[in-house]
Every structure is written in structure tokens, then in C-alpha cells.
Amino acid sequence: MTTTLKIGMIGTGSIAHEHIQAYQKMDNVELVAFCDINPSQLNHMADRYGISETYSSKEALLANADIDAVSVCTWNAAHAECAIAALNAGKHVLCEKPMATSVADALAMEAAAKKNGKLLMIGFVRRFGNDAQIVTDFRDKDFFGEIYYGKATYLRRNGNPGGWFGDKSRSGGGPLIDLGVHVIDLLNYLMGQPKPISVYGATFQKLFNRPDSKDTVAYSSSTTDEKDICDVEDLASAMIRFADGSVVSIEASFSLNLKEDQGKIELFGTKGGASLAPQLELYTDINGYMTDIQLKTPTALDMNGLFYNEVAHFVDCVLNNTECLTPAADGVTIMRILDAIYQSAETGHEVMI
Template sequence: MHDRQSDGGRSSLAKLKIGVVGGGGIAQAAHINNYKKHADRVELVAIADVNEATVRRNIEEHGFAYGFADFNEMFENAELDAVSVCTPNKFHAPATLAALKAGCHVLCEKPPAMTSAEAMEMEAAAAASGTILAYGFCNRYRARAQYLKRAIEAGELGHIYAGRIAAMRRNGIPGGVFVNKELQGGGPLIDIGVHMLDLALWFMDFPKPVQVMGAAYRELGTKPYDSVPTPWDYANYTVEDLAMGMIRFENGATLLLETSFIVHAPEGNNNTVRLHGTKGGLDYKTAGIHQLRQGIPVDIVAPKIPDPDMHQVQLEAFIDALEGKGRMLSTPGQGVVVQQIIEALYRSAETGEAVVP
């Protein structure tokens, strides 16, 4: 355990005591930076990371009072109110379960876990401890997502009976753990596809998935790519580079899904959800609503929609929820459904059969 200074920086006991598990990229860019904007409400008390240099750097740069190599030790020794779980996917469930057992509220990065069994265990643990468990489905906090959700709730789409999700990168294989199946559970589907999948499900009010067909490919990620310097370790590329899927729901709706880290396609980064409803359609990317009005096809677009940082808005919602001033948009049960669909898509890709999630 590293101790920053004798008083540990714990001057204001009224503030919420925050811990962070995993002090890497997203912890810096979306959690710690945003907690620091609310230093009057929260204090960064403890950081846990298997990398000792990362622990030290976080203590020095952000003023955490304590640092640990093992998150279990952190939960045993530091009195925390809430924690951000920002590790590779493999450790989301163990870190979250340890936090919930210690009575901490949790904001766990996406995806919820590696398997649906883990997500269910996390849901049960949150219910047993009576604490908040929210997932980093940050796109829900975008102004365009909130606007479209309100439009759906106002009935502007009617019954949503079909849709299409894309999270496509033409040449965007991330470095580090993101190409490691052992640590991440998969490639673009579980990493970036999960964002648009969650968003579509949220727009559709989480209908029950009843059948899934999936396919996954490893055609480009495992080889040198000769047009650009190859930044990823293609010899150790163990995840899919393209995943395709179709999800059927109990209410008759279907969703098509396409997600890649690398693919020969004209688009650049392309994250979108398109939904088709009986009264209107929706395009997340343009915040467009498409209807027939007085017999004329009308596109209602919102070119001036604000776009504040979704991570900051999400983190502020978490702090509000900790203070009893609101609820997080995601629930542990929704995390289970997202995880069930991802798991079923991967299983179907392996077996070539349709799978019941």
C-alpha cells in the first residue's frame, strides 16, 4: 500500500470517498478528470492498479491518498463510498463484486462483464447490497440520445419493429489489451459494438431477445496491413476484426448489427443506430427523425444539437445519484441483457447455429 502523506488528504469528511480500479486510459479521460471537477463533493481516496508505476503516477498527479496493487486489499483497507471500475473487461466482474461486497456504489466501464453469468452475479450482488451498480453506457448521456429517447417516448416513432446498428472502423485496431481475447472477451463487438447495441436496446425499451444469429471474422487483423505502418501486434491478434449479427425480439422486432476494427469500406469511423417505426424512423448519427407528414416524406434534423462531453455528463449523473439526487440511466438488469446478446452472437458465430440468448 502506498500512502501519499500522513493526513492522507482527507480533510473534508463530508465528501464522498471515491476509489478507482484500473488507472489507465479511460480512468484518466472519463473518470478521474471528471471527479476532480467536483472536488467540493468528492475526494479521490484510493487507486488500485496491478501496475505499480500507474499507482504512483495517479497518486502524484491526482492526489489519491492511498494506492494498492490488489483491488481486494483496497476494499478491505480503504473506506470508500463509491468506485469506478476501469480495468480490462476480464476484471470488471471480480472488481465490481468485491466493491459491492464492501458496500460501495459502482460505476463499471462497458461492457458489464465477460459473460452473462457474471453480469447476473453482479446484478444479484447489487440487489443484495442495496447499492448503485451502473455501467459506462456513456452514449445514453449524449444530448442527441436524450433528445431521440424523448421523441420516442412522445410516440414519434410508433412501434419500433426493426433497426440496424453499425460501429464500423475502416482501420482502427486499438493497441494494448483490446486485441487480446483472454483479457477482453472479444474484439469490436464487445468493445465498440456494445455501445450502439446498448443504445438501440435503450431506444427500443429493452425488448426481450429470443434468437440471435452471429458471424465473426479474422481476415485482416491477423496479418500485416501494407498501406500504413501496422500499429497493432497482428501476430498476437486473438479477437475478431468484423462481427455481423441479427437479433430477434419477443415483440417481433429485429436488429441487424455490423461492427469492425478493420474492414475495406468507404466510411471512416461510423457509429450509428437506425430504427424503423410504424410512425417514423430514427437516425442516431444525424439525430434525424424521418416521417410522412401530410403525404410528404419529412426529415426532421437537429443540426444545432448540443454535444457536451458524454463522459462528464455521465460522471455528474453518478455523483448526483450517490447524493440521492437522481438515478443512473442504466440498470444492472439491462447490463445482463446486453451481455446475453453479445454472448449469444459469439456463440452463434462459433457454432453456425441460431442461439437463444
């Protein structure tokens, strides 16, 4: 194994900035080539980051034998084809969340990684926050007792990122697969990865992408289609049951008539509880007194810090064979949950996993 990891980027849109800037901070990484099917975006990014090797197809990039690993930052529906092609070409892969747009694709990706003996890491970036690490530390030292309930909201009042995000054929869905995926994964991880057994979900298409809105959105896709399609849900709500009896409840929206955007992640155990966002707080009962604990240690990281930790972990896993914190198998589990929630929303019934 080389000591300098040579990286290719497949998909050079908005989130690619985070991957690129993280790789650029590392001494043991060389960013070699960019690939994007959108030539103007590809050229813009290559100019900005000083990359001379550019490709309009993943096959051409993957034919470069010098490249050890790739970041897949395409829209969701292209994750599977890009990751599988990269793994078959002998590259390690860091694939953005959600892993795929179907369980079948996620399983095919996992199988390709196994067959080729290469790492497939899924970009569950929220696991790389200080808050997640501190909560798992408290959990492992039994601060929470039995954790039986987790609850998260990831609600945007006017936050459809545009481009492909509203086009189901490229996104696989709306806020559930885009935002809900983060908090479902994070809660499942913090709760010690209990096995999901069933879900009950509801989705709504009421406000779409607020086509008449005069306000800008906080995060936008770099893909600017002539006509913004919006055939995905704008609100999703779900309850997930796990084999150990615990339950998670989540809500995620792109468009919702609420006062302000909300991002809350809460855990409840028999001995203690926690609220992660915006700042980590822990709750317990000491000698019968209800007690709130705020840590001196900084707990909230910005996007840049989270992505640096994620990308640095990927590099460490590849170069040093470190155990991956977010392996393909976890991506498959979360994909099963997402798929089941969409099925439940369609049928109106609980769906077994």
C-alpha cells in the same frame, strides 16, 4: 450518507482519464485513491492527478473504509472480480462496459449488488448523450409510431486499440464486445427495451490487428504488452430479434477494408425514423411530403461531455438515491445478447436467449 462522495479508482488506464476528469469537476466528490496492477501506469496517473494514496491490489484499496464508491476501469475480464470485491466491501460501483465477459459473471455481479444493497451501475455511456435523451423524448410522444427496426454500424478500418483488446482471455472478444456493445445497448434502450429472444451472428478473423500497419489508431489501450496478442474477431455482424417483433441489425469492426470509419445509429418506425450519428436527424412524412428534421438544439456531445453526464448520474444516484438509468440488470441483458451472438457465430445457427 455523507454529502461528499469519496471515490476510489480500480484500473487507471486510458478510459480512467474520463472518469477522473469528470469526478474532479464535481464539488460533492473527493477522489481518494487509485489502484492498478501496473505500477508504472499507477504512478504516472497518481502524479498526473495529484493522488497520494495508491495501491497495487484492489483488496488494499477496498480496505479503506472511507471510500464510498469505486469506478472499475480495468480490462473486461477483471470487471467481475473487482466489482464483486468492491460490492462485498460495501462500496457502490460504476463499472465500465461491457459488464463482464460471460453471463455467469454478470449474474454474479448483479447478485453481489443485491446482497450488499449497493448500487452497481454499468457504463453505457451512449445513453447519456443529448441525442439519446431527445430521441427517447420523441419516442415517448409517439413521433416514431411502432419502432420495428434498428440498425447500427460501428466500423473501424484500422482500429484495434492494442494491449489486451486483442487478447480474448482479457477482453472476452473483439469489436462485438468492445464497440458493438455500445450500439446494441443504445438501440435496445431507444426502442424501449424490448426483450431479446434470439440472435443470428457471424464473426470473422481475417485482418487481425493489421500487424504491419504504419498508421496509428485513434484510441489505444495504455497497456503495452511486449507482444500484442490478437485472437479475437476483427469483424462481427448480427441480427437480434425481440419479443415485440422488432429487429436490430449491427456491424462492428476493428479492421476492415472500407474507405473510412463509420458510426451510424438508425431507428425506423411506422410514423417516423431517426439517425443519431454523427448528428441527430429525424425523418417523417408530413401531408404526404417526405420531410427531414434537423434540430436547433445541439445533439452531439464529445467523449468528455458524455462521461461527465454518466459519472454525474452515478454520483447523483449514490448521494440522492436517484433511480439508475443503466442498472446491472440491463448489463446482464446485453451480456446475454453478446454471449448468444458469439455462440451463433461459432455454431452457424440462430441462438435462442
